[in-house]
Structure formats: C-alpha cells, structure tokens
Amino acid sequence: xxxxxxxxxxxxxxxxxxxxxxxxxxxHREAFASLYYGIEANRGFLCLVAKPGMGKTTLLxxxxxxxxxxxRTAFLFQTQCxxxxxxxxxxxxxxxxxxxxxxxxMHEEFNRRLLQEARAGNRLIVVIDEAQNLDPSxxxxxxxxxxxxxxxxxxxxxxxxxxxxxxxxxxxxxLSQLRQRVSILHGLEPLPSWExxxxxxxxxxxxxxxxxxxxxxDAYESIADFTEGIPRNINNFCFNxxxxxxALQKKLVDSDIVKEVISDLDISRHTTGRRQxxxxxxxxxxxxxxxxxxxxxxxxxxxxxxxxxLSPSEAAAYMQxxxxxxxxxxxxxxxxxxxxxxxxxxxxxxx
Numbered sequence: 001x002x003x004x005x006x007x008x009x010x011x012x013x014x015x016x017x018x019x020x021x022x023x024x025x026x027x028h029r030e031a032f033a034s035l036y037y038g039i040e041a042n043r044g045f046l047c048l049v050a051k052p053g054m055g056k057t058t059l060l061x062x063x064x065x066x067x068x069x070x071x072r073t074a075f076l077f078q079t080q081c082x083x084x085x086x087x088x089x090x091x092x093x094x095x096x097x098x099x100x101x102x103x104x105x106m107h108e109e110f111n112r113r114l115l116q117e118a119r120a121g122n123r124l125i126v127v128i129d130e131a132q133n134l135d136p137s138x139x140x141x142x143x144x145x146x147x148x149x150x151x152x153x154x155x156x157x158x159x160x161x162x163x164x165x166x167x168x169x170x171x172x173x174x175l176s177q178l179r180q181r182v183s184i185l186h187g188l189e190p191l192p193s194w195e196x197x198x199x200x201x202x203x204x205x206x207x208x209x210x211x212x213x214x215x216x217x218d219a220y221e222s223i224a225d226f227t228e229g230i231p232r233n234i235n236n237f238c239f240n241x242x243x244x245x246x247a248l249q250k251k252l253v254d255s256d257i258v259k260e261v262i263s264d265l266d267i268s269r270h271t272t273g274r275r276q277x278x279x280x281x282x283x284x285x286x287x288x289x290x291x292x293x294x295x296x297x298x299x300x301x302x303x304x305x306x307x308x309x310l311s312p313s314e315a316a317a318y319m320q321x322x323x324x325x326x327x328x329x330x331x332x333x334x335x336x337x338x339x340x341x342x343x344x345x346x347x348x349x350x351x
Contacts, residue, residue, distance in 0.1 A: 001246075002242050002243055002245070002246035005246045006209060006211070006214065006242065006246070007208065007209060007210065007211060008204070008207045008208050008209055009207055009208035010207050010208065011207065011239075012203040012204050012206065012207035012209070012238075013203060013234075013235040013236070013238045013239040013242075014235070015232075015235070017055075017057040017058040017061055018058065018061075019058055019061040019062035019065055020206055021058070021202075021203050021206050022055065022058050022059060022062045023055075023198070023199045023202045023203070023231070025191055025195050025198075025199065026195075027188050027189045027191075028055065028059055028188065030186070031048060031059060031186045031187070031188055032059060032062070032063060034046075034184050034186045035048065035059075035060075035063055035159065035184070035186065036063060036066065037184075038157070038183065038184040039067065039071075039123070039125060039157050042154045042157075043154075043157075043183040043184055044146055044154050044156075044157060044158070044181060044183060045146065045157075045158050045160070045178070045181045045182040045183060046157065046158070046159045046160070046182070046183070046184045046185075046186075047159070047160045047161070047166070047167075047170070047182045047184065047185040047186070048060070048159065048160070048161040048162075048185075048186055048187075048188070049161075049162060049163070049164060049166055049167050049185065049186070049187050049188075050163070050164075050187055050188035050189075051163060051164065051188075051190075051230070052163060052230075052232070053230045053231060053232030053233060054188040054189075054190070054230060054231060054232075055188065055231045055232075056129070056161050056162075056188065057129055057161070059188075060075070060127050060129065060159065060161055061075075063159075064125065064127065067123070067125060070122065070123065071122055071123040071124065071125050072094070072117045072122045072123070072124050072125070073124075073125045073126075073127070074090060074093035074094055074124070074125070074126045074127070075093065075127045075129065076089055076090060076093060076126065076127065076128045076129065077129045077130055079128065079129070079130045079131060079132075079133040079134050079138075080133050081138065082135070082137070082138065083103070083137055083138050083140075083141040084101065084103055084106070086134075086138050086141060086142075087103065087106040087107070087110065087141070088106065090110065090126065091106060091109060091110060091113075094110075094113050095113075096109055096113065110145070114155050114156060115155070117155075118155050123155075123156070123157060124155060124156040124157070125156075125157045125159070126145075126156060126157070126158045126159070127159045127161060128142065128158065128159065128160050128161065129161045129162070130161070130162055130163075131160040131161055131162040131166050132162035132163045132164075132165040132166035132169065133162075134169075136169065136172070136174055136175060139169065139175055139178055140175070140178070142158060142160075142178070143177060143178040143181065145158065146158065146181060160182070167185075170182065190228055190229030190230050191229040191230075191231065191234070192229060193220075193221070193224035193225075193229065195229075196220055196223055196224050196227075196229065196234060197215075197220045199231065199234060200215060200220070200223075200234065200238055201213075203235075203238075214242070214245075214251075214252060214253055215238075215241075215252075215253045216252060216253065216254050216255065218254070218255045218258070219241070219253050219254060219255060219257070219258045222255065222258045222259075222262065223237055223238070223258070226262050226265075236265070237261060237265065240261045240264060240265065241253045241257055241258065241261050244257055244260060244261060245257055
C-alpha cells in the first residue's frame with residue numbers, strides 16, 4: 001500500500017462518502033446553501049439532482065451533520081421497494097422495531113413519532129437517496145407524508161436526491177402534485193478543469209500529506225480530460241496513479257504514469273464490440289456455373305493498408321457495408337437465374 005510511502009495517515013481517494021473529504025467547490029457550495037436555507041425556512045420538500053459520481057451523498061451527509069444537534073434525521077437508500085416496505089424502512093430509521101405489516105398502523109406510528117419529535121423541539125429531516133428508483137406509487141406515499149404538519153410549521157423536511165431520471169419522473173403529469181410541493185430543486189455540475197488541482201490537493205491534505213506536489217501540471221490536464229471533472233472518476237484515477245507511482249518507486253505522478261493509468265482504465269479495450277480487421281472481403285458480381293454449386297466469395301488481402309482497430313460504431317458500419325454487398329449479389333444472382341433457361345441453371349445443393 002502506498003500510504004506510508006507518501007506519508008499519508010489514511011486513504012485520500014476512498015469510495016465511501018466521508019463528509020470530512022467534501023470539497024466545497026462553487027457548485028457544491030451553492031447546492032449546500034440552497035438545501036440548508038430550505039430547511040431553515042421550513043420549505044418542506046427539497047430536491048438534489050446530479051449525475052452519478054458527483055458527490056451527492058457526501059454533500060447530504062455533511063448537511064445532516066450541521067443539523068445533528070437540532071433535528072432528528074433519517075437517511076434512506078433502499079429505494080427499490082413498494083410503499084409498505086418504504087414505510088418499514090422509514091420507521092426502522094426512527095428506531096421503531098415493530099414487525100407490523102398493516103399500512104394504516106405504520107402511518108399511525110409514524111405520525112406519533114413525528115409529533116413526539118415536534119414536542120421535543122426537534123425537526124425531522126428525511127433524506128431519500130437514489131430516489132430515481134422509487135416507483136410513482138411510492139413517490140405518492142412520500143407526498144402524503146407531508147400531510148403530517150401543523151398550521152404553524154412543517155413538522156418534517158424531505159430531501160429527494162437522485163440522478164437526472166428523478167427530474168424526469170417529477171416532470172411527469174402523474175406526479176404533478178408532488179412536483180408542486182418541491183420548493184427548491186438544485187443540481188451539481190462537474191468540476192471545472194482549473195478546480196481539479198484544488199480538489200486533489202484538498203483530499204491529500206485531509207489524509208495527512210505535507211510534502212511537495214505529487215502531480216505535475218501536465219498530469220492535472222490529462223486528469224481533467226479523462227475524468228470529465230466527475231469527483232468519483234477523479235478519485236479512481238488518483239488511486240490508480242498513486243498505486244502505480246509507488247509500484248515504480250517514483251515520487252511524482254508524471255505524464256508517463258498518467259498515460260499508463262488512462263490505458264488501464266480504458267474500458268473500451270475490454271468490450272466485445274472491439275474488432276481488428278486484417279482483410280477485406282469483396283463479393284464478386286460474376287456468376288459461376290460449374291463446378292461450384294453456388295457463387296464463391298473471393299477474399300483478397302488488402303494492399304498497402306496498415307493494421308486497423310475499429311471502434312464499435314466503425315465495426316457496425318463495416319458489417320452494414322458487407323450486408324449491402326451480399327444483398328446486391330443476391331439480387332444479381334436472382335436476376336441471372338430468372339433470365340436463364342431452367343435446364344441451363346446450375347444444380348443448387350443448399351435446400
């Protein structure tokens with residue numbers, strides 16, 4: 001492991017949503033401020049939408065930490081469920097250990113606990129992560145939970161967090177009532193290229209690094225291009241880069257290290273659509289009578305053409321071209337057969 005090699009106390013590029021490592025770039029600062037203000041202003045339903053790997057969960061953990069002493073919180077991530085299962089998960093997060101399956105009983109128990117928290121002066125904040133997986137019927141159940149409130153204040157704040165498919169669901173006509181109750185909807189954008197250096201150095205500092213810069217300026221440029229500014233991709237890249245640097249007993253992640261990591265992480269090298277083409281098959285238009293029972297495809301070595309690797313889209317286009325040649329050849333053969341006297345036609349053996 002490279003931790004002691006680089007003088008690190010812990011893994012700086014882990015996969016868990018540790019709020020200590022949250023980098024508050026411009027986009028994350030704005031999203032955090034919107035959610036925090038929404039809770040403070042008793043806005044009820046809030047929504048956070050972003051592509052996978054943008055740090056939504058880490059941001060939400062950091063938000064809940066800010067309300068740790070003034071609110072009761074529940075974090076739900078089991079979203080592939082029906083309404084009854086959802087209520088069971090929610091009650092379990094609130095400390096209810098009963099095994100009732102009665103939906104009405106579960107609603108009554110939830111209402112009782114909600115009022116109990118309100119009398120104690122606590123707000124209830126429910127975060128539903130990966131909410132794009134919720135069925136419309138479960139989202140309707142979530143909407144009905146907001147009916148538990150007093151004329152003076154909201155007893156509960158619900159944050160729906162998910163991928164862009166969540167916005168698609170909320171925009172559907174069947175969920176218009178829920179959409180109307182979402183008072184704040186915010187998104188997260190990828191880190192700009194100039195901010196990636198700050199992001200990486202922030203995580204290294206939290207992990208205990210105190211030495212000279214590990215990554216060169218050229219390395220940061222390549223990281224920005226390859227990861228597209230998505231934090232999870234940056235973490236994976238940097239983990240592999242530091243691992244390789246340690247294996248080679250180097251102290252600096254330079255352009256050579258970066259190129260090898262990019263090659264290792266290029267998933268297209270392992271997909272089934274990747275093909276290498278060495279010969280080009282050309283179908284002859286001429287018709288052979290005998291002794292061959294059917295026309296023969298002649299394979300000719302392609303001249304003065306270097307070895308070529310086709311991408312999946314290029315391979316598909318190539319196969320379409322071959323299919324077109326086969327179709328033209330078949331039409332030519334049928335035309336020839338139709339104009340040839342039956343006794344002069346070759347005997348076919350293909351059934």
